[in-house]
Amino acid sequence: MYQLIKPLLFKFDPERVHYWVTANLKRFNRFPGGAALSRVIWDVEDGRLKREVFGLTFRNPVGLAAGFDKNGEMMGEMANLGFGFVEVGTVTPLPQPGNPKPRMFRLPKDSALINRMGFNNLGVDVVAQRLAAFRKTKAGQKGLIIGGNIGKNKVTPNEDAVSDYIKCFDRLFDVVDYFVVNVSSPNTPGLRALQEKEPLMELLNTLQSRNKKNEISRPILLKIAPDLTDEQLDDIVGIVHQTGIAGIIATNTTISREGLKSPDKLKSEAGGLSGKPLTKRSTEVISYLHQKSNGAFPIIGVGGIHSAEDAIEKLNAGASLVQLYTGFIYEGPGLIGRINKRLLKLF
DSSP states (O other): OHHHHHHHHTTSOHHHHHHHHHHHHHHHHHSTTHHHHHHHHHOOOOGGGOEEETTEEESSSEEEOTTSSTTSOOHHHHHHTTOSEEEEEEEOSSOBOOSOSOOEEEEGGGTEEEEOOOSOBSOHHHHHHHHHHHHTSTGGGSOOEEEEEEOOOTTSOGGGHHHHHHHHHHHHTTTOSEEEEEOOOTTSTTGGGGGSHHHHHHHHHHHHHHHHHSSSOOOEEEEEOTTOOHHHHHHHHHHHHHHOOOEEEEOOOBSOOTTOOSOHHHHTSOSEEEEGGGHHHHHHHHHHHHHHTTTOSOEEEESOOOSHHHHHHHHHHTOSEEEESHHHHHHOTHHHHHHHHHHHHTO
């Protein structure tokens, strides 16, 4: 059904379509029987799909990547579509509007998106309140794993970035199951400089020290760019070992435009590229990290998953879990079930 309406949706601005689709999905789930019908159509419920990763139990290994539900509005609806976990954000301490519009562009010839959203979100206080309220609902008590993807405000200089991450970490600690430190988005000026070894070690060690002061610690993951060199990936392996963080999310969007078929006007748009052009590179990064570390830490694979085969490749390369974003937009919610059904055939 989604493939029938997709050509119509793709005639309109992608950001406007996103808000229209999510608003109507929320309405459908509020309609009597809507949530149950959504689960019947899309969800694949089978105990064999469960995964134990960094101390958490995931009902299935297919998650929604950060960026889709920036403000913690869609957790129940996404669970009803079959996602095993949802990552909200990126969340910043203060609300911010993000970059000027238009800031998201479809590249249909490449099954890709370019976005330069710029961490647009309502701020950590609003997101924390929404997550706390969701946890009290019947849907929120069914064990959906929620990740909190955290970042810094655009106006915060890099030398003060650690304080922004601490504010988000402390405010979300009681309402998320794991954290993701986002220093790899290309859409906040200077952010990727925090991927360098020294500032990254300082940031992660600071968060880990706060984590250890709590009676219950939360897994902390690092989300990395696909544009890192092998030497930088070697540093990442060392950083995970030295800081003791729980794992890696590989990968974020890329600044590369290599091999695209789309018109030059689209290719020249600033921002991070996601979708099929990223499939191979993200899998290469997963494989490299897994082999270099001898499988010492879990990896969540994301980037260019448009089919069950793409997901299987990432799992075979060393990923413990996978996440969807652009593939979800291009292929529709049926992709989640196709991946899970394919996994069941492997048992």
